[in-house]
Amino acid sequence: MPDRVASCSCGQLKARVTGEPVRVSICHCLACQRRTGSVFGQQARFRREDVSLSGASSEYVRVGDEGSHSKFHFCPSCGSTVYYESEGMEEYLAIPVGAFADPSFPAPLVSVYEARMHSWVIPPPDAEHIP
Template sequence: MSTRFASCSCGQLSAQVSGDPVRVSICHCLACQRRSGGPFAQQARYPRENVRISGNSSAWFRAGDEGGGATFHFCPQCGATVYYEPASLREFITIPVGAFADPGFPAPTVSVYEERMHGWVVPPAGAEHFA
């Protein structure tokens, strides 16, 4: 079983995950663009029991565009988001792929909110697409 480590920029807040993610996706919604600072956000979803969090976090809840929402946990020192908890999926923890700093991380298989996707972005071939 594989183990991966994700952390904030300063290293104070981290997550250790075991096993493969159950879903790797990219989201083009405007909230994810603002949160990530990029044209989309990429995240990996893991069963809660496969994630171990270390360090202190500050939390912020954001309501979703279509209901639900998520509680985002970020480092109070450097501000980087290390994980979030989707309100409608309590059994999972989601981690921004960039927090792993791993160029070999699996490609996304799902692309959502594509109606807000930047014109030059091309999701991976074979990914499921949702407007």
């Protein structure tokens, strides 16, 4: 089982994971676009017990389009989000795939909020597509 380390830009906040993610997805919602500064967010979900956290984090709680809350943990020094917790899925932690800085990371198998997807974005054809 692979070990991977996700990190903020300055390296102070880290998440070490063991094993494969239970889900890798991309989200095209406007909140993820604003949070990432990109045209979508990509995250990997891991079982909480497979993640070891180190470093200090600040939190930001966001209410999603459907009313659920997500608590984003970011580095207080450089501002990079390293992991987040979603209401109703307490047994998991989600980690932005970019925090791993690993081009060999598995491709997303789910693409959500495609109604808000930029017209030039092409998700993997074998992914589950959710409008």
